[in-house]
Amino acid sequence: MTAAYATGRSNVMTTLAGVAIAAALVAPLAVVGIALTHGNPLISGNAAILLITNLVAIILGAALVFRMLKVHFSRHGAGMPTWVRRVKMLTITDRFESEEMVIDP
Amino acid sequence: MSFGKIRFNNILGGFPILEPDERLDLVQQLEQSAQGNIAFIMMMVLSTSLASLGLLADSTAVVIGAMLVAPLMGPLVAAGHSLVQANLSLFRRSIGVAGIGLGIGFAAPLIFGALNPGFEPTLEIEARGTPDLLDLCIAFFPG
Numbered sequence: 361m362t363a364a365y366a367t368g369r370s371n372v373m374t375t376l377a378g379v380a381i382a383a384a385l386v387a388p389l390a391v392v393g394i395a396l397t398h399g400n401p402l403i404s405g406n407a408a409i410l411l412i413t414n415l416v417a418i419i420l421g422a423a424l425v426f427r428m429l430k431v432h433f434s435r436h437g438a439g440m441p442t443w444v445r446r447v448k449m450l451t452i453t454d455r456f457e458s459e460e461m462v463i464d465p
Numbered sequence: 466m467s468f469g470k471i472r473f474n475n476i477l478g479g480f481p482i483l484e485p486d487e488r489l490d491l492v493q494q495l496e497q498s499a500q501g502n503i504a505f506i507m508m509m510v511l512s513t514s515l516a517s518l519g520l521l522a523d524s525t526a527v528v529i530g531a532m533l534v535a536p537l538m539g540p541l542v543a544a545g546h547s548l549v550q551a552n553l554s555l556f557r558r559s560i561g562v563a564g565i566g567l568g569i570g571f572a573a574p575l576i577f578g579a580l581n582p583g584f585e586p587t588l589e590i591e592a593r594g595t596p597d598l599l600d601l602c603i604a605f606f607p608g
Contacts, residue, residue: 361605361606361607361608362606362607362608363538363541363542363607363608364542364545364546364608367491367494367495367542367546368483368487368491369481370487370490374538377538377607378535378536378537378538378539379529379532379533379535380606380607381535381537381538381541381607381608382512382531382532382533382535382537382538383529383532383603383607384600384603384604384607385535385537385567386512386513386516386528386531386532386535386537386570387516387520387528387531387532387589387593388593389513389516389567389570389571389574390513390516390517390520390531390573390574391520391574391590391593391594392571392574393513393517393571393572393573393574393575393577393578394517394520394521394574394577394578394590395578395586395590395594396575396578397574397575397578397579397582398578398582398583398584398586400586400594402594403586403590403591403593403594404594406593406594406595406596407593407594407596409596410593410596410600411567413596413600413601413604414600414601414604415541415563415604417601417602417604417605417608418541418545418604418605418607418608419541419544419545419548419608420545420548420605420608421545421604421605421606421607421608422541422542422544422545422546422608423545423546423548423549425545426545426546426549427549428480429481429482429483430482430483431483431488431491431546431549431550432488432550445551445553446548446551450548
């Protein structure tokens with residue numbers, strides 16, 4: 361939420377918000393690798409779970425703040441309702457063509 | 466005044482919203498920051514190397530230093546933005562860039578871990594090995 365707000369509002373400093381994001385991602389990523397080479401799959405797996413849930417939480421937090429800042433959906437999409445497209449994006453089932461989409465901010 | 470008609474923005478009142486030209490700038494800025502070029506990959510490798518060494522040395526200061534140089538904010542914020550916009554092409558690209566960055570960054574801890582065999586898990590490592598709901602909330606607010 362912090363990073364999204366700082367990106368949207370140009371009068372807030374962006375750089376330091378990236379540090380908070382990296383705090384949630386870089387350390388677990390390193391722990392996954394280190395614990396794996398030290399033969400400790402339990403810690404490695406736990407850190408991998410932490411990494412993936414952190415990734416999803418960061419994206420959803422950013423999306424929530426952008427929604428509060430009234431970022432619109434783009435209307436010229438693939439011709440289906442926006443909630444269908446969002447579900448398809450989240451479940452990675454977006455196998456339809458979307459290449460010539462027009463961005464309508 | 467009927468409570469049924471109160472909408473999201475009325476409750477928030479003075480919450481700032483983006484003007485149309487600000488939104489255009491934002492999209493262009495995010496498309497720039499979600500590009501996975503050689504600088505992104507290089508910073509990712511360097512930051513995970515630093516994080517691995519900090520974790521092995523059990524030094525919080527070094528781990529924080531590694532976070533300072535990590536470039537992951539661009540693609541992840543772009544992914545959140547494209548989710549709101551239902552912008553499939555940017556979403557795919559930013560998730561791909563973040564995935565490639567994490568995948569390449571994963572090589573550094575493997576190397577440094579293999580070079581330092583027989584270490585007991587340090588406190589910093591143990592802390593990441595036992596995630597709970599608090600860690601999830603800590604990830605939600607920076608995003």
